Amino acid sequence: MTATILNGEVVAARIRAEVADATAELRRAGIHPGLGTILVGDDVASARYVAMKHEDCAEVGIVSVHEHLPADVTQGELEAVIARFNADPAVHAYLVQIPLPAGLDEEAALLAVDSRKDVDGLHPENLGRLVMGSPGPLPCTPAGIVELLAAYEVPVEGRHVVVIGRGLTIGRPLALLLALKRPGCNAAVTVVHTGVTDLAGLVRTGDVVVAAAGSAGLVTPDMVKPGAAVVGAGTSWRGRTLLSDVDEAVAGVAGWITPRIGGVGPMTRAMLLRNTVRAAARAGTPR
Numbered sequence: 001m002t003a004t005i006l007n008g009e010v011v012a013a014r015i016r017a018e019v020a021d022a023t024a025e026l027r028r029a030g031i032h033p034g035l036g037t038i039l040v041g042d043d044v045a046s047a048r049y050v051a052m053k054h055e056d057c058a059e060v061g062i063v064s065v066h067e068h069l070p071a072d073v074t075q076g077e078l079e080a081v082i083a084r085f086n087a088d089p090a091v092h093a094y095l096v097q098i099p100l101p102a103g104l105d106e107e108a109a110l111l112a113v114d115s116r117k118d119v120d121g122l123h124p125e126n127l128g129r130l131v132m133g134s135p136g137p138l139p140c141t142p143a144g145i146v147e148l149l150a151a152y153e154v155p156v157e158g159r160h161v162v163v164i165g166r167g168l169t170i171g172r173p174l175a176l177l178l179a180l181k182r183p184g185c186n187a188a189v190t191v192v193h194t195g196v197t198d199l200a201g202l203v204r205t206g207d208v209v210v211a212a213a214g215s216a217g218l219v220t221p222d223m224v225k226p227g228a229a230v231v232g233a234g235t236s237w238r239g240r241t242l243l244s245d246v247d248e249a250v251a252g253v254a255g256w257i258t259p260r261i262g263g264v265g266p267m268t269r270a271m272l273l274r275n276t277v278r279a280a281a282r283a284g285t286p287r
Contacts, residue, residue, distance in 0.1 A: 041101045067085075149229065219247060
C-alpha cells in the first residue's frame with residue numbers, strides 16, 4: 001500500500017487565495033485587515049516563524065504590525081505592549097509568540113490578550129466557546145488538520161480518531177473540535193499520550209491517527225491500522241533537521257499520510273490568516 005500524501009501546501013494555497021479575495025472585499029469597504037505579532041527575545045525558530053507569518057500577510061494583502069522586545073523585558077513592559085495592541089484599531093487580531101523567555105509569565109500574558117483579537121483561538125473565552133460549540137476563532141492547528149482531512153475526503157464523521165498528545169495548542173482543542181456535530185468532525189475521539197499503557201494497541205484502533213506529542217518517530221508502522229489516515233502534527237528538531245512524530249515508513253501501511261514538511265505547518269499558517277480576516281469582518285468599522 002502506498003499512502004496518499006496529505007499535501008498541506010496545496011490546500012493552504014487554496015485557502016490563501018480565498019483569504020486574499022475576502023481581504024480585497026473588506027478593503028473596498030474601507031476595512032484593512034491587520035495582524036499583529038509580539039516577539040520577545042531572539043529565539044531563531046520563533047523569529048523565523050513570525051517572519052513567515054508576515055510574508056503570508058504580504059501575499060494576501062493583510063497589514064502587518066510587529067513588536068520585537070528584548071529577552072530581558074519585564075512582565076509589565078510586555079503587558080503594556082499587549083494593552084496597546086488591544087486598543088489599536090489597526091490590529092484586528094494578534095498573537096504573543098511563545099515560548100517566552102524564562103522569568104516571564106506566559107499565562108498572564110495570554111490572558112491579557114483581548115479575546116476578540118485572539119488569532120490563535122487559545123484564549124480561555126474562545127476555548128470555552130469551542131467546548132460549547134459556539135461561534136468563535138478556532139485554534140489554528142486543529143482547524144487546519146480538520147480542513148486538510150476534508151480536502152482529501154478522508155472519512156472522519158462517525159469514525160474513530162486517536163489523538164496522541166494532550167497539549168493546549170493541538171491535542172486538547174483538536175479532540176473537542178473533532179467530537180463536535182459539524183461537517184468534517186462528529187467522530188468518536190480517544191486522547192492518549194506517551195504515559196499510557198499499551199499506547200501502540202490503542203493507536204492501532206484508530207481510523208484516523210493524529211500524532212501531536214513532539215516525540216520524533218513515535219508512531220511506527222506496527223502501530224497503524226492498514227488504510228488509516230495518519231497526521232504528523234507534533235515536531236521536534238535534530239540540529240537543523242525538522243522531525244515528525246510519524247516514522248516515514250508508516251507510508252507503507254497508511255491510506256493517507258502527511259509529509260514530514262509541508263503537511264500541517266502550512267495549514268496552521270493559513271488558518272491564522274483566515275482568523276485575521278474574520279476578526280476584521282467582525283470588527284466591521286471602516287477606517
